[in-house]
Amino acid sequence: MIDFNEMIDNHLKKENRPKGTGRYYPSEIGMCLRKVWYSYKFPMEIKPDLLKIFEVGNIMHDFVVEVLKSEKNPHVQLLKSEFPFRQDIDDFTISGRIDNLLLVKASGKEILVEVKSTTDISFVREAAPHNVVQLQLYMHALGVHNGILLYIDKKNLQSKVFDVPYKKEEAEKIIERFRELHKGIVSDTIPEPEARSSSKTLWMCRYCEYKDKCYTETPASNKWP
Ligand code: SF4
Secondary structure (H helix, E strand, O other), rough: OOOOHHHHHHOOOOOOOOOOOEEOHHHOOOOHHHHHHHHHHHOOOHHHHHHHHHHHHHHHHHHHHHHHHHHOOOOOEEEEOOOEEEEEEOOOEEEEEEEEEEEEEEOOEEEEEEEEEOOOOHHHHOHHHHHHHHHHHHHHHHHOOOOEEEEEEEOOOOEEEEEEEHHHHHHHHHHHHHHHHHHHHHOOOOOOOHHHOOOOOOOOOOOOHHHHHHHHHHHOOOOOO
């Protein structure tokens, strides 16, 4: 018999290459800074289940591209679906391919669309702050100052769209986050357990592969639940 689960795992398996100090990925800065720091100091292989979830995101992205390209939707034109990214800042570089970003033209305007797949669209009531952070960086670096976050439900293709107005000062704060990350990595100083600082971000810890390490380093307390 064919074990298709195993075949998917084989297909998605990736070589685990350690990340180099001084080169950071644009797609990771919305995450908990401590988690990103751990990923440089203690690289871990991504578990097969998580790789499958990421792949569903890629499949959804391809579907959104298809919809935008469709001649049945002539009012929106897809201009670009691949974005190599590079920004040199101080003594480090932010670079990498941005996977979930599209550039479209609608109502005479160029708009950056960041696609996010979700498990239940009914819980999505506003653009998630960590997604907004990401999009601010892209709008800033790519010089396109109109942005949209498009959430799409994996189980029924229902979607919601949120405008994200470009704010230069927000984009600059994100660059500052990269500086903080770089400083922490170079000086071997662990950042605070950021995701545990607010009930709005605590959910990130559920999916964090460094959770045990993090709680050993900073045990649960009133300040850091
Ligand atoms: S457990 Fe939470 S606070 Fe700690 S590193 Fe992971 S995401 Fe960050």
